[in-house]
Amino acid sequence: MLDEQSLLQAPEEDYMNAEQLAFFDDLLLRTKRETQEEIERLRQDMDMSGQVSDVTDRATLEEEAQIAIRIADRKRQLIPKIDAARRRIQTGDYGYCLETGEPIGIARLLIRPTAEYCTDVKQLNEKRELNYDHKQR
DSSP, rough: OOOOOHHHHHHHOGGTTTHHHHHHHHHHHHHHHHHHHHHHHHHHHHHHOOOOOOHHHHHHHHHHHHHHHHHHHHHHHHHHHHHHOOOOOOTOOTTOTTOOOOOOOHHHHHOOOOSSOOOOHHHHHHHHHHHHHHHOO
């Protein structure tokens, strides 16, 4: 099985061969499993925080619960992205920019295995979003 170092050193012509696709599929599966476990841990932690009578303690627990809910929600949003990336592996589209068809790159996929766009397109989209947000204000 490949490791990150051998992926980074692989020749360009090996990009998204069967072995690399298997590596990323495994990485995505592990990430999904870990994400689901983290969500469950957060849920259990919130369930275990019992009732307290002290106002300050209660406020602290409520604030911590709100933070945990936001974290769990963010993690929950990752699961459909993982599933979509795994579907792209099955269709042979994984590792290629959805907009340009250009390779996303091993280094970027190791950092963000759910990436759908190459760096240039992602940066351009973020600039568009930023400009749109400023115009809306």
